[in-house]
Amino acid sequence: MTMKRTLFNASLTLLFGIFSLSVFSQSTDPVLLQVANEKITKNEFIKVFEKNNTKNEKPDTKALEEYLDLFINFRLKVTEAKSLGMDTVKSFRDELAGYRKQLAQPYLADNEANEKMMQEAYEHKRFDIRASHILVRVDRLASASDTLAAWNKIMQLYKRIVTKGEDFGKVAAEASEDPSAKDREADGQKTKGNRGDLGFFTAFDMVYPFETAAYNAKVNEVTLPVRTDFGYHLIKVTAKIPAMGKIQLAHIILVYPKKATLDDSLNVQDSANMAFKLLKGGSDFGDIAKKYSDDFSTSGKGGVLPWFGVNRLLPDFIFNIQKMKQKGDFSEPFQTQYGWHIIKLVDRKPIGTFEEEKDDIKQRISRSDRNTEIQNTFIAKTKATYSFSQNLQALDELTKTVTDSIFEASWKLEQAAGLDKNIFTIGTKNYTQADLAKHLATTQRHGQKRDIPAYVFQQYTSFVNDAVNKYADSQLENEKPDFKALINEYHDGILLFDLTDKKVWSKAVKDTVGLQKFYELNKNNYMWESRLDASILTIKDPSIIKSLKKLLKKGVADEQILAKFNHDSIQKVTIEHKKFLKGENMNLANIEWKTGISELIPLADKENAIVVVHQVAAPEPKLLSEIRGAMTADYQNYLEKEWISQLREKYPVSVNREIFNTIITP
Numbered sequence: 001m002t003m004k005r006t007l008f009n010a011s012l013t014l015l016f017g018i019f020s021l022s023v024f025s026q027s028t029d030p031v032l033l034q035v036a037n038e039k040i041t042k043n044e045f046i047k048v049f050e051k052n053n054t055k056n057e058k059p060d061t062k063a064l065e066e067y068l069d070l071f072i073n074f075r076l077k078v079t080e081a082k083s084l085g086m087d088t089v090k091s092f093r094d095e096l097a098g099y100r101k102q103l104a105q106p107y108l109a110d111n112e113a114n115e116k117m118m119q120e121a122y123e124h125k126r127f128d129i130r131a132s133h134i135l136v137r138v139d140r141l142a143s144a145s146d147t148l149a150a151w152n153k154i155m156q157l158y159k160r161i162v163t164k165g166e167d168f169g170k171v172a173a174e175a176s177e178d179p180s181a182k183d184r185e186a187d188g189q190k191t192k193g194n195r196g197d198l199g200f201f202t203a204f205d206m207v208y209p210f211e212t213a214a215y216n217a218k219v220n221e222v223t224l225p226v227r228t229d230f231g232y233h234l235i236k237v238t239a240k241i242p243a244m245g246k247i248q249l250a251h252i253i254l255v256y257p258k259k260a261t262l263d264d265s266l267n268v269q270d271s272a273n274m275a276f277k278l279l280k281g282g283s284d285f286g287d288i289a290k291k292y293s294d295d296f297s298t299s300g301k302g303g304v305l306p307w308f309g310v311n312r313l314l315p316d317f318i319f320n321i322q323k324m325k326q327k328g329d330f331s332e333p334f335q336t337q338y339g340w341h342i343i344k345l346v347d348r349k350p351i352g353t354f355e356e357e358k359d360d361i362k363q364r365i366s367r368s369d370r371n372t373e374i375q376n377t378f379i380a381k382t383k384a385t386y387s388f389s390q391n392l393q394a395l396d397e398l399t400k401t402v403t404d405s406i407f408e409a410s411w412k413l414e415q416a417a418g419l420d421k422n423i424f425t426i427g428t429k430n431y432t433q434a435d436l437a438k439h440l441a442t443t444q445r446h447g448q449k450r451d452i453p454a455y456v457f458q459q460y461t462s463f464v465n466d467a468v469n470k471y472a473d474s475q476l477e478n479e480k481p482d483f484k485a486l487i488n489e490y491h492d493g494i495l496l497f498d499l500t501d502k503k504v505w506s507k508a509v510k511d512t513v514g515l516q517k518f519y520e521l522n523k524n525n526y527m528w529e530s531r532l533d534a535s536i537l538t539i540k541d542p543s544i545i546k547s548l549k550k551l552l553k554k555g556v557a558d559e560q561i562l563a564k565f566n567h568d569s570i571q572k573v574t575i576e577h578k579k580f581l582k583g584e585n586m587n588l589a590n591i592e593w594k595t596g597i598s599e600l601i602p603l604a605d606k607e608n609a610i611v612v613v614h615q616v617a618a619p620e621p622k623l624l625s626e627i628r629g630a631m632t633a634d635y636q637n638y639l640e641k642e643w644i645s646q647l648r649e650k651y652p653v654s655v656n657r658e659i660f661n662t663i664i665t666p
Contacts, residue, residue, distance in 0.1 A: 029041040029042060029043045029044075030042055030656065030659050031656060031659070032044075032045050032655070032656055032659045032660060032663075033045070033068075033072065033653070033654065033655045033656065033660075034652070034653070034654050035072060035075040035076060035079055035651060035652075035653050036076075036079045036651040036652065036653075038075060038079060040075070042659050042662070042663065045068075045071065045663075046663065047485075048071070049067060049071075061664050064660075064663065064664055068655070068660070072653055072655075073644050073647075074492075074496065076644065076647040076648065076651055076653070077495075077496055077499055077500065077647070078492045078495050078496060079647075079651055080499060080647055080650075080651075081495035081496070081498065081499040082495070084499070086495055086498060086499060087491070087495055092494060092495070092498070095494055096487075096490060096491055096494060099487075099490045099494075100487055100490070103483070103486055103487065103490070104473055104476055104483070107472075107476055107480055107483055108378065108469060108472055108473060109374065109375070109378055110374055110375075110377045110378040110381060113373075113374045113377040113378070114362075114365070114374050117365055117370055117373065117374055118358060118361050118362060118365065119354070121203045121204070121361050121364075121365065121370070122203075122354045122357055122358075122361060123215075124202065124203035124211065124215050125202055125203040125243060125351055125357065125361075126242070126243050126351055127202070127215070127240055127241065127242060127243055128200045128201070128202050128240070128241050128242070128243050128244055128310045128318070129200065129201060129202070129214050129215065129237055129239070129240050130197075130198075130199060130200045130201075130237070130238045130239035130240075130315060130318075131198055131201070131214050131217075131235055131236060131237045131238060132168055132169065132172060132195070132196035132197045132198060132235070132236045132238060133172070133176070133178070133196050133198060133210075133233045133234060133235050133236070134154070134157055134168070134171060134172045134175065134176040134178075134181070134196055134233065134234040135176050135177045135178040135181075135230060135231055135232070135233055136150045136153050136154040136157070136176075136177055136231050136232045136233075137150070137177045137230060137231040138150035138231040138232060139231075139450070140229045140458075141450040141451055141454040141455050141458060142450075142451055142454060143451035143453070143454060144451075144453075144454075146451070150231060150232055151225065151232060153232075154225045154232040154233075154234060155225065157171055157175055157234060158222065158224065158225065158234055161222055161234070162222055168195075168196065168222065168234075168236045169195035169196060169197070170195070172195050172196030173193055173195045173196070176196055177231070178196070180193060180194050181193050181194060181195055181196045192337065196236075197238075197315075199311065199313075199314065199315050200239070200241075200244075200310045200311060200313070200315060200318050201214075201310065201311045202243060202309065202310055202311065204364050204368060205309075205310075205311040207228050207229065207230075207369055208368065208369045208370050208373060209226055209227065209228050210226060210228050210233060210235065213226040213233075213235055214235050214237055217235060217236075217237045218237065219237050219238065219239065219240055220236065220237070220238065221236070221237065222234055222235070222236045223235045223236075239315075241318075241322070243310070243350070243351045244309075244310045244318065244321060244348075245309075245348060245349050245350040245351050246307050246308070246309055246348070246349040247307070247308055247309075247313075247321060247345070247347070247348050247349070248304070248305065248306070248307050248308070248346040248347045248348070249304075249305050249308070249317075249321075249343045249344060249345065249346055250285055250286070250289065250298075250302055250303035250304045250305065250343070250344040250346050251289075251293070251295065251298070251303050251305060251341060251342065251343045251344070252272075252275055252285075252288060252289045252292055252293040252295075252299075252303055252341065252342040252343075253293055253294055253295050253338065253339055253340070253341050254268045254271050254272050254275075254292060254293070254294055254339050254340045254341075255268075255294040255338060255339040256268055256338070256339045268339055268340055269333070269335075269340055271292060271340075272292075272333035272340035272341075272342065273333060274292075275288050275291075275292040275333075275342060276332060276333050276342055279330060279342070285302065285303065285330060285344050286301075286302030286303065289302060289303030294339070303344070304346060307349075314336055316334055316335075316336050316341075317341070317343065320332075320334055320343060321343070321345065324343075324344075324345040326345070327345055327346065327347060327348075328344065328345065329344065329345050330342060330343065330344040330345070331343050331344075375465070376465075378472075379465050379468050379469070382426075382468050382469075382471070382472045383426070383468060386426050386427035386468075386471060386472075386475075387425075387426075387427070388424065388425070388426050388468065389424065389425050390423065390424035390425075390464070391421065391422055391423055391424065394419075394421040394422065394423045394433050395423055395433075395436075395456070395457070395460055397419060397421070397433065398416055398419055398423070398433045398436060398437060398456070399452065399453050399456045399457075401415045401416045401419070401437075402415075402440065402452050402455075402456055403415070403452070404449055404452070406440065406444045406452075406455070407444075407446070407447050407448065407449045407450065408446060409444045409445055409446050410444075411440065411441060411444055412441070413437055413438060413441040416433065416434070416437035419432075419433035419434060419437065420432050420433055420434045421433050423435070423436055423460075424464055424467075426467055426468050426471045427471050427475070429467070429471055431463075431467055435463075436459075436460060436463055439459065439463045440456070440459055443459065500640075503639065503640075503643050504636050504639045504640045504643065505636060507639060508632050508635045508636040508639055509632060514635070515624075515631065515632065515635050516624065518631070518634075518635045518638060519624045519631055522631075522634070523621040523622070523624075524621055526621060526622045526627050526630070526631070527619050527620065527621055527622065528579070528581075528617070528619055528620050528621070528622055529581060529582070529619055530582075530593075530616060530617065530618060530619055531579040531580055531581055531616075531617045532579065532580045532582075532588060532591075532593055532613060532616060532617070533578075533579050533613070533614040533615045533616070533617050534577070534578075534579075534580060534588065534591075534611055534612060534613045534614060535558055535575050535576070535577040535611070535612045535614070536575070536576045536577075536585065536587050536588075536609060536610075536611050537552075537561070537573055537574070537575050537609060537610045537611075537612070538573065538574045538575075538576075538603070538607060538608075538609050539572070539573050539607060539608045539609065539610065540571060540572055540573065540574075540607055541565075541572040541573075542606065542608065544565055544572050544573065545600065545608065548561065548565070548573065548610070549597075549610070551564070552597050552610065552612060553597065558575045558577055561573065561575065562575060579617050587601055587609050587611060588611060591611050591613065592613075593613070593616050594613060594616065595613050595614065595615055595616075596612075596613055597610065597611075597612050597613075598610055598611040598612075598613070
């Protein structure tokens with residue numbers, strides 16, 4: 001489809017000229033020309049003319065006449081395609097529908113909301129945030145009672161921190177339902193929980209509601225509960241710093257042994273200090289990494305790590321990175337739960353300008369939950385535009401017919417039999433309980449049992465959003481004149497391509513008999529100039545020159561010469577035999593154009609050449625095999641002219657010259 005689209009767009013460009021024209025407002029729009037039963041007004045003609053202008057030149061009378069002729073030919077072809085019913089066949093309708101779906105996408109989105117979202121995402125990217133959270137889990141399809149219970153629980157935790165002044169980390173370790181917050185023990189080894197600390201993150205690292213709340217909060221402020229698909233969160237921002245961007249480090253890590261004693265820990269620290277002392281003394285970081293680092297996957301490569309974003313690094317790394325200003329700077333030893341570290345700044349990619357980051361942000365939004373927010377904004381505006389209304393009582397009636405069998409994909413549509421009240425309306429389109437019931441039946445899947453009212457309402461919302469989108473789509477031609485014009489262009493363009501391909505392009509390639517006949521009638525327009533029928537012998541071994549000349553004087557054929565002097569992979573002589581044009585080969589520059597054998601011609605690298613002139617070929621027509629591409633193109637032009645002539649005889653064309661003259665001289 002993409003190739004075809006490119007081809008017929010190119011065809012339209014060729015047909016619609018390259019000139020510019022000014023449009024002068026007028027109270028009426030008179031008919032400029034009529035092709036068969038189609039009437040084209042003056043302004044319609046001008047609009048198409050201007051749209052295809054590429055040079056912005058003021059057209060003269062001749063240029064406008066040529067353009068008008070091309071435009072008439074275009075409309076004749078489209079008229080013929082329609083008369084043949086080509087716009088009714090399934091393949092055409094499917095192809096046009098495919099293009100329409102693509103072209104409609106920008107019109108079925110809230111571009112203002114998208115731009116605002118991109119700006120917001122960029123502002124977030126300019127800073128890195130460190131935050132802690134407390135989670136109380138509740139499913140997004142939980143019942144009202146379960147949701148209320150989760151809300152009451154998170155609010156109790158909020159009051160403990162904000163009202164009573166309890167430590168956030170202590171409450172997180174005690175009550176958060178994020179397992180990473182709590183201390184754990186496995187295989188006899190204790191792992192300390194993070195007490196809710198999520199480390200640093202930036203835009204797109206968290207789900208959008210969480211990210212938004214964090215970036216809107218003040219440092220050390222605890223937010224009110226924030227709802228995500230995971231449940232309710234309390235968020236405390238503990239740091240907000242200028243964005244690190246992407247960074248590449250080299251590191252030396254000295255790992256604590258399992259079940260390390262105090263002496264073990266002190267020995268690791270001493271080794272880290274020794275490594276640092278050597279680095280301060282001028283030792284190469286890579287050499288020290290190879291000798292001291294316990295990360296064997298990087299120690300042999302100078303300790304160099306992959307590129308990281310802020311969310312992949314421990315906070316202690318971030319604090320030490322902030323101190324390093326130049327490439328090659330390295331940190332003092334610092335401690336984490338894993339051991340002792342020394343890091344070196346290898347390279348940094350800071351956050352770019354909005355224009356530099358825009359394309360990446362746009363792509364990431366399209367793949368993230370932000371896109372849902374943008375779609376919801378469009379849905380809300382469309383509902384308002386087309387007077388959306390709903391009957392939630394009718395929804396409740398249908399909900400009562402749904403049982404847990406729907407989570408086993410066995411709910412029967414018959415259970416909602418008799419329910420046919422309007423459940424919502426968008427524009428002039430009504431949807432009933434039966435429509436939603438059918439949607440529930442066809443979308444049910446095996447899955448975990450959920451709260452039925454919450455599940456049905458989610459399905460209802462999805463069904464409504466789809467219906468609203470479809471209605472907005474159905475109104476595009478009525479509401480958006482530019483979209484309607486674009487679809488008409490694609491409609492006519494596909495027809496033009498298909499019919500021209502059938503009548504001209506493919507026909508010229510497949511009609512070998514017609515092409516041969518056209519060649520015979522026109523071959524004298526494709527003439528060779530006088531050429532030299534000659535063999536150019538390139539001699540690579542000087543020792544064969546004498547014997548080679550003797551064979552040439554005897555008139556020995558090229559094939560025999562090659563067989564005599566060339567054996568296996570050793571080529572002592574090569575021969576190029578063809579008809580040469582003047583100036584085509586430098587070895588013929590000083591050769592007389594007459595039969596005979598030339599003198600020895602010295603070449604580079606101790607090679608020599610001899611030219612044997614067989615004859616001087618008189619001018620002659622080129623063979624079809626030699627000019628098939630050019631001949632096919634000319635044959636296509638011939639077929640098109642013949643076809644246009646037939647169409648002009650078949651369909652009446654009239655031009656209002658008085659109106660046309662007002663375009664030339666307004």
